[in-house]
Every structure is written in structure tokens, then in C-alpha cells.
Amino acid sequence: MSGKRSLIRSGTTVDQMVRAIGDRIVTGFLRPGEKLDEGSLAARFEVSRTPVREALGQLSAIGLVERRPNRSAIVAVVTQEHLASMFESMAELEAICARFSAERMTGGERRSLEIEHRTSARLVQLGAEEDYEYFNTEFHTRLYRGAHNTHIYDLTVMTRSRLAPFRRAQFMLPGRLAKSWQEHDVIVTAIMRADAAAAGKAARDHVSIVSEASSVFAAGTARPGADLPGSGTFMHDH
Amino acid sequence: MSGKRSLIRSGTTVDQMVRAIGDRIVTGFLRPGEKLDEGSLAARFEVSRTPVREALGQLSAIGLVERRPNRSAIVAVVTQEHLASMFESMAELEAICARFSAERMTGGERRSLEIEHRTSARLVQLGAEEDYEYFNTEFHTRLYRGAHNTHIYDLTVMTRSRLAPFRRAQFMLPGRLAKSWQEHDVIVTAIMRADAAAAGKAARDHVSIVSEASSVFAAGTARPGADLPGSGTFMHDH
DNA sequence: GCTGCGGCAAGTGCATGCACTTTATGCCCT
DNA sequence: AGGGCATAAAGTGCATGCACTTGCCGCAGC
Numbered sequence: 001m002s003g004k005r006s007l008i009r010s011g012t013t014v015d016q017m018v019r020a021i022g023d024r025i026v027t028g029f030l031r032p033g034e035k036l037d038e039g040s041l042a043a044r045f046e047v048s049r050t051p052v053r054e055a056l057g058q059l060s061a062i063g064l065v066e067r068r069p070n071r072s073a074i075v076a077v078v079t080q081e082h083l084a085s086m087f088e089s090m091a092e093l094e095a096i097c098a099r100f101s102a103e104r105m106t107g108g109e110r111r112s113l114e115i116e117h118r119t120s121a122r123l124v125q126l127g128a129e130e131d132y133e134y135f136n137t138e139f140h141t142r143l144y145r146g147a148h149n150t151h152i153y154d155l156t157v158m159t160r161s162r163l164a165p166f167r168r169a170q171f172m173l174p175g176r177l178a179k180s181w182q183e184h185d186v187i188v189t190a191i192m193r194a195d196a197a198a199a200g201k202a203a204r205d206h207v208s209i210v211s212e213a214s215s216v217f218a219a220g221t222a223r224p225g226a227d228l229p230g231s232g233t234f235m236h237d238h
Numbered sequence: 239m240s241g242k243r244s245l246i247r248s249g250t251t252v253d254q255m256v257r258a259i260g261d262r263i264v265t266g267f268l269r270p271g272e273k274l275d276e277g278s279l280a281a282r283f284e285v286s287r288t289p290v291r292e293a294l295g296q297l298s299a300i301g302l303v304e305r306r307p308n309r310s311a312i313v314a315v316v317t318q319e320h321l322a323s324m325f326e327s328m329a330e331l332e333a334i335c336a337r338f339s340a341e342r343m344t345g346g347e348r349r350s351l352e353i354e355h356r357t358s359a360r361l362v363q364l365g366a367e368e369d370y371e372y373f374n375t376e377f378h379t380r381l382y383r384g385a386h387n388t389h390i391y392d393l394t395v396m397t398r399s400r401l402a403p404f405r406r407a408q409f410m411l412p413g414r415l416a417k418s419w420q421e422h423d424v425i426v427t428a429i430m431r432a433d434a435a436a437a438g439k440a441a442r443d444h445v446s447i448v449s450e451a452s453s454v455f456a457a458g459t460a461r462p463g464a465d466l467p468g469s470g471t472f473m474h475d476h
Numbered sequence: 477g478c479t480g481c482g483g484c485a486a487g488t489g490c491a492t493g494c495a496c497t498t499t500a501t502g503c504c505c506t
Numbered sequence: 507a508g509g510g511c512a513t514a515a516a517g518t519g520c521a522t523g524c525a526c527t528t529g530c531c532g533c534a535g536c
Contacts, residue, residue, distance in 0.1 A: 149326055
């Protein structure tokens with residue numbers, strides 16, 4: 001193939017492949033069960049099969065794709081049961097983060113959490129789903145960071161990314177936006193009071209509700225949303 | 239060291255490499271910071287560099303090794319802070335498992351948990367550290383399974399394997415064996431009563447104590463235990 | 477028409493080769 | 507003797523090649 005190195009920023013080719021494919025999975029552009037042919041992907045991204053192979057291996061190590069010997073890799077297909085277990089785990093993880101955040105956030109962290117939260121109130125009034133989604137992600141990330149525990153952070157972000165495809169449409173449901181904000185409000189209030197137990201419970205309830213909202217459209221074998229632009233920042237950095 | 243090909247069962251060459259190298263890391267045979275030279279490993283296991291490379295990539299994806307472009311991979315070095323965060327996470331994860339177990343274990347699961355637990359009392363009297371260690375692992379695994387949540391199970395097992403090198407010597411401390419058993423006893427009792435809150439608290443406390451016991455010998459930059467035979471079953475199956 | 481089977485195309489698994497980057501070595505100069 | 511600087515050695519990153527496995531398609535047999 002031609003000698004020139006393609007494209008823009010950052011890292012080794014393998015890393016780029018991991019991000020590229022991982023993003024397409026978590027954004028739902030690649031759908032569960034879809035075959036990931038090494039040759040096609042290699043051609044698609046204009047690299048050889050080797051980095052694609054390594055990327056698929058890494059994605060399989062973190063559970064985003066499934067691989068069986070001598071068979072094409074496929075996007076991980078999550079059963080209804082496994083999906084439920086991930087949502088439940090997410091609720092517990094968020095509860096932990098909220099509890100720790102209530103206990104450990106610095107003054108600055110508390111302040112900016114509250115400010116961001118209040119700012120996002122506007123978006124609810126405007127019904128700006130797209131923008132609210134962004135603030136929502138930001139909000140939760142603040143909770144994860146506020147726990148001041150890097151390992152919990154990693155577990156939580158990882159679990160969130162695996163759930164991402166199944167949450168995409170959650171704000172479509174009418175009134176969900178305002179409800180989400182109010183649930184956030186309970187969490188924020190508890191954190192400002194440094195009431196760990198209340199914060200934990202509020203966070204757990206919040207996720208549980210999201211979970212129910214999502215599972216509505218995740219039928220039989222879970223199938224996530226549509227084809228959004230692949231902008232997701234699928235892996236953490238911290 | 240030296241020695242032939244691991245040769246034991248199953249899977250592609252890459253899988254074997256992942257297990258071989260992963261085991262050596264979690265058992266502390268390979269020590270944090272140690273260089274993992276692709277060529278040497280390939281020679282050591284009598285394969286080409288390609289599967290070794292893929293294995294290192296996967297191990298880096300799950301955090302057991304660190305990799306920087308154009309530099310040798312090294313066994314992940316955990317800072318004291320990160321180690322603490324993992325122990326804390328472990329405590330929380332075990333608490334969740336214990337809570338869920340108290341609520342969800344089947345009659346059979348409860349029975350065998352209790353029986354195993356009682357059986358292990360003998361080992362305490364005998365001071366059989368090796369054997370108790372085995373039962374201890376078994377005991378905790380039962381808790382993880384009893385939660386009936388595959389994702390939590392995965393997170394917990396994964397976290398445990400990352401902590402494994404740092405727990406190895408915990409039962410060396412005098413009296414630790416009996417104390418461990420009694421802590422287990424509190425957990426079991428709570429589970430038998432289906433008292434979720436009590437079970438969670440007991441499990442959390444149990445891990446916290448182990449954590450303190452371990453951090454004793456994990457000085458400055460954390461350095462794990464010695465060179466035990468590589469018998470660890472580092473990755474789950476479920 | 478359906479099932480079983482042989483052969484071919486497609487695709488994976490691993491080894492090897494080579495360019496490029498980093499690290500180690502030696503030499504000169506001060 | 508000690509600090510650069512060129513050069514060699516070692517090691518990574520990716521592409522390519524080839525053996526082997528799996529899946530597909532058509533055809534014979536029932």
C-alpha cells in the first residue's frame with residue numbers, strides 16, 4: 001500500500017483504531033452483533049490488518065466486542081439480563097460516587113458543581129435536549145471525579161461507556177428533561193449538605209429511573225439507538 | 239525460572255500469552271515496573287512477537303501493564319494512592335455483593351456458603367494458612383456470585399485480581415486467620431438473616447481491615463509479595 | 477424439494493521483514 | 507576525568523505473506 005501516513009492527531013495506529021472502533025460502538029453506529037471484518041476495517045481506515053487486529057483484541061478485553069477463534073469479531077451483544085445488571089451496577093457505582101462526593105469534594109468542586117447545575121436549568125426551560133445531554137454527562141463526570149477515587153472513577157466511566165448506546169434516546173421521553181434536572185437537584189442539595197447517605201440514595205434512584213426509561217426501547221435482545229455522528233470520547237483520560 | 243511452554247489447555251496463542259503473562263503479574267512473579275520485552279517474551283514462550291504484542295495490548299487495556307509508544311511495556315506500577323483507591327473500591331464492591339447476596343441468594347447458595355464457612359473453621363484451628371487462603375478466595379467468590387449480577391461480578395473479580403499481588407502476605411500476620419474467620423462469620427450470619435444492610439457493612443469492614451493489614455508492607459511505591467508458583471487463575475469465566 | 481457432501485472463496489492466526497525510534501556505547505574535546 | 511555528540515545496537519510499530527479454518531455454493535443422491 002502507499003507509503004504515506006494518514007490523517008491527524010495522536011498516538012499509535014492501534015490507539016487510533018481502538019478509539020475509532022470503540023467510538024462507533026458506544027455511539028451505536030456499529031450495532032451489537034454486527035460483524036467486524038478485519039480486512040474491511042483495515043481497508044476502511046487505510047491501514048494493515050495488524051493494528052486492526054490488535055485494536056479488536058483490546059476492545060474484546062474490555063468487553064466491547066466478542067471474539068471467537070477463527071471467527072469474525074462482532075460487536076458485543078448484551079442480553080437483556082446483562083443489560084439490566086449493568087444498569088444496576090451503574091446505579092450502585094453512582095451511589096458510591098455521590099456518597100464520596102458528599103464527603104470529599106473540595107469547596108471549589110462543590111461550587112462549580114452547583115453553578116453548572118443551575119446553568120443547565122435554562123436548557124430545561126428551552127427544551128434543548130442536545131445541549132442538556134452534554135451538561136448531563138458533565139454533571140455525572142463531576143460526581144465521579146468528586147469521589148476522589150481513581151479506581152472507582154475508572155470502573156464507573158467504563159460502565160457508563162458500555163451503557164452509552166442504550167441511553168441515547170432517554171431524553172426523548174416527554175418531561176424526562178425536567179425530571180432529570182430535579183433528580184440532579186436532589187443530589188446536589190445533598191452533596192452541599194455533605195449528607196452522604198442522602199446523596200447516595202438520590203443518585204441510585206436517579207440512575208434506576210433512567211434505567212427504566214431506557215429499557216423501554218431496549219427490547220428482547222437489546223438493540224441500541226441510531227446513527228449519530230461519531231463524536232463520543234469513548235475512553236477516559238483522567 | 240526457565241521451563242517449557244505452559245502448554246496447558248485451550249485457546250489461541252494470544253489467549254495463552256494473556257493468561258501466562260497476566261498470571262505472572264497477579265501472582266507477583268513479575269514485579270511492577272519490570273520491563274516486558276516483546277522479543278524476550280516471545281523467545282521465552284517460543285512464539286513470534288505478534289501474539290506477545292497482542293497480549294501486551296490486551297493486558298494494557300485492562301490496566302495490568304503500561305505501554306508508551308516506542309518504549310518497552312512494563313508491569314503496571316501502582317502508586318500508593320492508586321492502591322488505596324483500589325482497596326477502597328474493593329470494600330465498596332464487596333459491600334454491594336454482600337447486600338445483594340443477603341437479598342438474593344437461593345436457599346442452596348445460602349446453605350453451601352454456610353457449610354463451606356463452617357468447614358473452614360477447622361483450618362483456622364490448624365493454622366493452615368495455605369488452605370485457608372484457598373477457602374477464603376472461594377468464600378468471597380461465592381459472595382460475588384450470590385449477588386446475581388454479572389457486571390458487578392466482573393468488576394469485582396477484575397479489581398480483586400489487580401489487588402492480588404498486594405494481599406498475598408496478609409495471613410502472615412499473627413492472629414489474622416482467626417480474625418478473618420470471625421469477620422466472615424458476621425457476614426454469613428447477616429446473609430442468613432437476609433439482613434442486607436448488616437451484610438454490606440460487615441463485608442466493607444472486612445475488606446477495610448485486610449486493606450490495612452496489607453498496606454503495612456506495601457511501602458512508598460507499592461511493591462508486592464514474593465515469587466510464588468504461578469497458579470493464579472487470573473481471569474474469570476463465570 | 478430437501479439433505480448431505482465436496483470444493484472454493486473468504487477470513488482468521490501467526491511468522492517474518494523492514495523502517496523508524498529509542499537507548500546504549502565509544503570517542504573526541506575541553 | 508567528565509560532558510556532549512555521532513554512531514551502533516536494541517527494540518518497537520506496522521505491513522505483508524502464508525497456512526489453516528470456517529462458511530458458502532452447487533451438485534448428486536434420496
